[in-house]
Amino acid sequence: MKKLSMLFIVFLFLGLVLAACGDASDDAIDDDGAQSEETPEESESEGESDDSGEASEDWVDNITVLTGGEAGVYFPLGVAMAEIMDQQVDDVSATGISSGASVVNANELSDGQAEFALIQNDVAYYAHEGSNMFDEVVDGFSGVFTIYPETIQIVTLADSGIETVEDLEGKRVAVGDVGSGTEANAEQILGAHDLTFDDLSAEWMDFGDASTNLQDGNVDAAFVTAGTPTGSIQELAASADIRIVSINEDKIAQLEDEYPYYVREDLDENTYENFDATATTVAVQAMLIVRDDLPEDQVYELTKSIFDNLDAMQNAHERGNDLTIDTAQDGMSIDLHPGVQRYFDEQ
Numbered sequence: 401m402k403k404l405s406m407l408f409i410v411f412l413f414l415g416l417v418l419a420a421c422g423d424a425s426d427d428a429i430d431d432d433g434a435q436s437e438e439t440p441e442e443s444e445s446e447g448e449s450d451d452s453g454e455a456s457e458d459w460v461d462n463i464t465v466l467t468g469g470e471a472g473v474y475f476p477l478g479v480a481m482a483e484i485m486d487q488q489v490d491d492v493s494a495t496g497i498s499s500g501a502s503v504v505n506a507n508e509l510s511d512g513q514a515e516f517a518l519i520q521n522d523v524a525y526y527a528h529e530g531s532n533m534f535d536e537v538v539d540g541f542s543g544v545f546t547i548y549p550e551t552i553q554i555v556t557l558a559d560s561g562i563e564t565v566e567d568l569e570g571k572r573v574a575v576g577d578v579g580s581g582t583e584a585n586a587e588q589i590l591g592a593h594d595l596t597f598d599d600l601s602a603e604w605m606d607f608g609d610a611s612t613n614l615q616d617g618n619v620d621a622a623f624v625t626a627g628t629p630t631g632s633i634q635e636l637a638a639s640a641d642i643r644i645v646s647i648n649e650d651k652i653a654q655l656e657d658e659y660p661y662y663v664r665e666d667l668d669e670n671t672y673e674n675f676d677a678t679a680t681t682v683a684v685q686a687m688l689i690v691r692d693d694l695p696e697d698q699v700y701e702l703t704k705s706i707f708d709n710l711d712a713m714q715n716a717h718e719r720g721n722d723l724t725i726d727t728a729q730d731g732m733s734i735d736l737h738p739g740v741q742r743y744f745d746e747q
Contacts, residue, residue, distance in 0.1 A: 459698045463494035466508055466517035468501035469577065471608030471632035472624075473719050474518040474686070477547070480716035481516070481688070481706055488705040492698075500606075502581030503533055509691050510540040516702075517541075520550060520581040520625070521685040522661035525733035533584045542737035544688040544703060546730055548627045548722035551665045551683045552585045555633055556621040557614060558641035565593045565645060572601040574610035574622035582607075585684070586623040588659060592651050607632035615640060627686060627719040628671055637672040644671075644679035655682055661733065685731035686719075692737065699739030707743075 463485055467478030475498055482496035499505055505517035506527040523533070530537035556562045562571065568590070575597065576582025583604065590596060603610075603619055610622035611632035624630055636642060644667060647655075655662045665683035669676050690699055706713070706723075713720030725747055729736075736744070 458695050459491060460515060460694060461491065461493060463492055463516065463702070464514040465494060465496040466499040466505045466514045467496050468499060468505075468518060468580075468626075469606035469608055469632075470498050471606065471611065471630075471635075472501070473548075473550075473627040473630060473717055474501060476717040477713065477720055478516075478518050480712050480720065484705050484709045484712050485702050488709060489701050492702070500577045500579050503527075503579040503584065504577075506534075506538050506541070506689075507579075509689060510538045512540075512691065512693075514691075515694060516544070516688060516690050519687060519689055520661075521546060521687050521731050521733040522659065523581045523584060524687060524689060525661065526584075528734055533579075533587075540692050541689045541734075542692055542740070543732050543734045544690050544699075544737065544740050545723065545728035546685045546687040546732055548686050548719040549663070549665060549683040550581075550625050550686045551628050551667065552582075552589065552681055553624045553626070553628070553630065553633065553667075553679075554589075554621060554645035554647075554681070555610075555614065555624055555636070556643050556645060558643045560620055560643070562621050562643070562645060565589065565595070565647060565651070567645075568621055569595060569599050570601070571620040572603060572618070574603045574605050574613060574619045575600075576604065576623055576625070577606045578604045580606075580625075581684070582623050582625040585625050589623075589647065589651075589655065589682075592654050592658070611636045621645070625684070627717075627722075628667065629718065633672060637674045641674045641676075642672065643677065644675070644681070646680045647682060649680070652680070652682055661685065661731070685733075687732065689734075690737050690740070694737070694739070696737075696739040696742065699737050700743050701739075703740050703743045 465478045465482040468474030479496035482494040485492055485494035502519045502523040505519050506523060508514050509517050526532040527534050527538040575586040607624050613619040614622055615636055624633060652664050661684050662682040665681050667679045669678060713723055
């Protein structure tokens with residue numbers, strides 16, 4: 401009897417052990433052999449990036465960087481940034497593409513058509529204010545960093561007879577692409593001289609087309625807002641003597657008072673080939689912006705990748721040398737993205 405009791409107890413114990421093992425197995429594996437729900441600790445970590453910069457589930461896989469016309473400075477620098485992001489950040493495919501530049505880029509980021517864009521600092525400010533060239537507030541993007549001064553260059557051939565801004569009246573003048581920052585600058589500078597587009601034979605075209613049309617005699621002058629040396633002007637200067645029209649000191653002061661993002665800029669005779677004079681004009685600042693809804697950790701990693709590979713920026717264009725940690729917030733006209741702010745706070 402005692403033996404039977406002991407056997408019953410042993411079998412009962414073994415049954416409980418097997419049942420417990422079965423329950424644990426059921427927790428780990430479902431009927432199809434797939435793993436079941438994670439533990440609370442594992443679930444909390446899902447969707448977050450770790451210190452290695454690995455992508456979380458809400459990262460944007462395909463990144464578009466809007467630049468500007470292919471003959472300007474935005475294009476090589478923007479393409480270089482995209483290549484850095486693509487090569488240095490896991491789980492990201494990035495592409496830099498040509499665009500209508502500043503005003504167009506602000507609208508496209510606001511509409512969710514791209515993730516990053518190059519833009520003038522004045523245009524970024526006006527977008528958020530809904531002023532000047534914007535009929536309403538255009539937001540949904542934040543600042544990343546500023547890069548270099550963008551010089552407003554009024555280019556003409558040396559024998560055109562155009563020596564002042566007032567001389568543009570009645571002339572065929574390329575005023576930038578439709579919706580571009582160059583168009584806005586042209587309108588403001590002409591306004592300071594009591595001129596409008598109606599006083600010219602205005603033509604809307606990008607830098608490359610403006611250069612070709614100048615050389616062919618189809619336009620008399622062109623507004624170009626870009627870092628110097630600008631590729632399209634370099635190409636023109638290689639085959640013709642050029643002049644960059646100066647803005648008088650009183651008009652520069654007027655522009656600085658009316659538009660706080662303009663600063664005086666002097667160009668010397670070494671700026672371009674076949675340019676044996678100096679010119680005094682104004683400049684704004686080129687900057688990079690990012691869509692607000694990109695995750696903070698992703699923007700942090702993408703920003704870090706660029707500053708970790710500044711040599712690629714420098715190789716892309718001479719103006720890439722202007723991007724540094726120390727100057728990256730100079731002239732910043734809008735709030736930084738939280739991921740960018742965190743990166744700068746750590747420096």
